[in-house]
Amino acid sequence: MARFAPDKAALRPLGRFRGSRGQTVGLLGGSFNPAHAGHRHIAEEALRRLGVDWVWWLVSPQNPLKSTAEMAPLAARLASAARMADHPRMVATAVESDLGTVYSAETLRQLTRLFPHLRFVWLMGADNLGQISRWRAWQSLYARAAVAVFARAPYSGAALTGRAAQKFRAARLPDAASRTLARHRRPAWVFLRIRLHPASATAIRAAAQSGFVADNA
Ligand SMILES: Nc1ncnc2c1ncn2[C@@H]1O[C@H](COP(=O)(O)OP(=O)(O)OP(=O)(O)O)[C@@H](O)[C@H]1O
Ligand SMILES: O=C(O)c1ccc[n+]([C@@H]2O[C@H](COP(=O)([O-])O)[C@@H](O)[C@H]2O)c1
Numbered sequence: 001m002a003r004f005a006p007d008k009a010a011l012r013p014l015g016r017f018r019g020s021r022g023q024t025v026g027l028l029g030g031s032f033n034p035a036h037a038g039h040r041h042i043a044e045e046a047l048r049r050l051g052v053d054w055v056w057w058l059v060s061p062q063n064p065l066k067s068t069a070e071m072a073p074l075a076a077r078l079a080s081a082a083r084m085a086d087h088p089r090m091v092a093t094a095v096e097s098d099l100g101t102v103y104s105a106e107t108l109r110q111l112t113r114l115f116p117h118l119r120f121v122w123l124m125g126a127d128n129l130g131q132i133s134r135w136r137a138w139q140s141l142y143a144r145a146a147v148a149v150f151a152r153a154p155y156s157g158a159a160l161t162g163r164a165a166q167k168f169r170a171a172r173l174p175d176a177a178s179r180t181l182a183r184h185r186r187p188a189w190v191f192l193r194i195r196l197h198p199a200s201a202t203a204i205r206a207a208a209q210s211g212f213v214a215d216n217a
Helices: 008-017 037-049 074-084 095-099 104-114 126-134 138-144 156-160 163-167 175-183 201-215
Strands: 024-030 054-059 090-093 119-125 146-150 189-192
Touching (some): 008 090, 024 037, 024 104, 037 054, 037 074, 037 119, 054 074, 074 090, 095 104, 104 138, 119 126, 126 138, 126 156, 126 163, 146 175, 156 163, 175 189
Parallel strands (some): 024 054, 024 119, 054 090, 146 189
16 A cells, blocks of 8 residues: 655644643544544544543545545545534544554554653444454554444444454453553453444445435436
8 A cells, every 4th residue: 555645734633732641542543434423423432431531533544445436535534524523522633644654553653652641542333343353463553552342233243253352352351441441451452332323434425326316317
């Protein structure tokens, strides 16, 4: 996967965190093609249940496992995420384009160097737990951040018996430990049985597409 041209503007919303100490940041990586209420739901649950101080929505320049064909431009997806992340404790950023990476493990490596006084928790839906073992250097992600997985239908059951869940079986903490997850020795992860949210970007794009066809029929 090619490196993306550095875009220094992307780091701007995060500059104010450079001096922060002892705070915990939930990292919600995503394509956000577009952002939707399901993302907002898990971001709010992260604030509520994990005790994170912030949620940074990391808008991916290009998910290396997804086709570029249907992917809206980064600027449009960042704008979509920024609208959905309109909350005093949430920040939408395209920092990965600044860091020149599309790989989450590398993103975490760089963020932990840039922000040595912050603690990071990687946030993801159950669908991504099911496929994280296909990500580049995925096990190092567990070494660099605590991981919180949010229930999502119909993926949770398979994800909890999948490769990553098995590999890190001993590192799974009970729900009761969620609030202190970020302070646990890594690897550490929790699975949060939250109220399910049905939103999906694929469904939104399909609906927009059929609306477009109907309007033009
Ligand atoms: N409804 C939802 N419930 C729980 N987690 C979700 C939900 N929607 C998205 N997520 C999680 O949010 C992160 C970003 O998701 P993404 O931008 O890929 O949205 P998506 O709806 O899964 O998109 P697509 O359908 O295009 O794959 C991922 O970790 C994903 O698992
Ligand atoms: O690092 C990888 O190899 C990798 C492979 C696939 C997805 N990811 C990341 O997973 C996050 C969720 O992606 P998505 O497209 O499901 O929203 C996002 O931050 C992607 O950059 C990362």
